[in-house]
Amino acid sequence: MGIxxxxxxxxxxxxxxxxxxxxxxxxNSVDQLSEIEALSENEPIAIFKHSTRCGISxxxxxxxxxxxxxxxxDFKVYYLDLLKYRQVSDEVGYKFQVIHQSPQLIIIKNKxxxxxxxxxxxxxxxxxxx
Numbered sequence: 105m106g107i108x109x110x111x112x113x114x115x116x117x118x119x120x121x122x123x124x125x126x127x128x129x130x131x132n133s134v135d136q137l138s139e140i141e142a143l144s145e146n147e148p149i150a151i152f153k154h155s156t157r158c159g160i161s162x163x164x165x166x167x168x169x170x171x172x173x174x175x176x177x178d179f180k181v182y183y184l185d186l187l188k189y190r191q192v193s194d195e196v197g198y199k200f201q202v203i204h205q206s207p208q209l210i211i212i213k214n215k216x217x218x219x220x221x222x223x224x225x226x227x228x229x230x231x232x233x234x
Contacts, residue, residue: 126172131182134195140182141199144212148234150181152226153193153208160223161207167227168209176231 131140131151140149152168155161172179186193186206197204200212205222211234212218221229 124169124172125174125177126169126181127177127179128181128183131184131192131196132189134192136182136192137195137199140212141215143180144215147180148211148213148218148231150179150231151184151196151208151210151212152181153184153186153196153204153206153210155186155206157187158206164207164224164226171227172231179231 140151143149152165154165184193184196193204196202196210200210200217202208202210202217202220205220207226208220208222209226209229210217210220211229211231213234218234219229
């Protein structure tokens, strides 16, 4: 069973996994950007741009998810798969005037970008400050 546990993880490891509180919302349409702008008038909104083929992107999204605790459970985070929705990613850059990066976290409030970061700098953003 030891070999299988290495591949699939033991039940003990699964018990120790931290619960995740990220409120992921799929971003897969350019039309959703208007919704994001409207919602940002009342609360900060995050867009997380992720490349499913990039090892760094995978490590950063894992760190981001682990850092996200229950106090942030209502923080809306739009998840954008760059490989599937490149046109949406391009429109995000155009609409919010940010240069494309991957991975990238963009925080929007009142239709404006408050901050954005890419790669490991994402893990330094304190979402509680928004």
